[in-house]
């Protein structure tokens with residue numbers, strides 16, 4: 001395979017190169033290299049990574065996500081909204097509510113149509129995982145990490161960790177504009193206490209229904225938005241008594257807003273937009 005068709009899409013500026021594997025074929029062992037190539041803004045297309053829309057025997061479609069460093073992630077909230085939009089508009093599915101398979105399990109997407117175009121998507125992201133063994137992180141594997149003291153780069157912070165199928169650590173700050181995203185982010189991302197790495201979120205509590213949010217993503221660095229991260233931030237904020245379980249919280253990310261609700265039933269609902277940027281042909285460099 002020397003070239004493939006792609007669609008570049010974004011969710012609040014968190015943009016990926018999407019490849020429809022119902023129609024294209026990519027060599028499995030080349031996927032990390034292809035992710036790095038297409039993500040490069042100088043010699044590729046430019047993106048936060050690569051997302052594959054695959055056939056599934058468990059759901060309507062399967063999503064695989066690769067960060068811009070070529071590492072494979074296990075979930076991607078902004079990616080799920082874009083995959084849902086793509087699947088409906090390319091008639092890979094016939095319903096407006098359907099399941100999507102990810103490496104961390106099945107989620108359910110519901111699209112909101114306007115003149116046959118998908119504008120908003122709600123994804124039930126399932127239940128958060130809270131004990132250390134599920135993050136994963138070192139320490140007492142049966143315990144949760146809620147406002148626990150951890151030292152990074154010689155400074156002690158109170159942190160909370162949440163998995164939405166992928167690992168997140170949340171730091172609370174007084175002023176989101178001063179958050180140490182590019183200084184502390186890369187240090188924490190690779191900390192040895194997180195054997196699979198970790199996505200690093202900074203959150204400023206505005207009210208019990210509103211958060212400011214910035215992110216340093218595992219494998220991609222600073223992105224405009226992180227859907228799983230926004231879900232983790234709301235779960236963490238409920239656990240720390242900043243926001244209310246069962247109520248929708250507006251999360252202000254750099255690229256725009258998401259509505260997140262950690263429901264009384266226990267799953268996390270994420271609602272937000274998804275947009276197509278462009279389509280084209282990518283020529284693989286060997």
Ligand SMILES: N[C@H](CCC[C@H](N)C(=O)O)C(=O)O
Pocket residue numbers: 014065067072073074075076077078079166167199217218219220223225226227228229
């Ligand atoms: N960097 C993440 C994957 C992308 C998640 C993010 N873009 C989202 O929207 O959830 C990880 O390695 O776990």
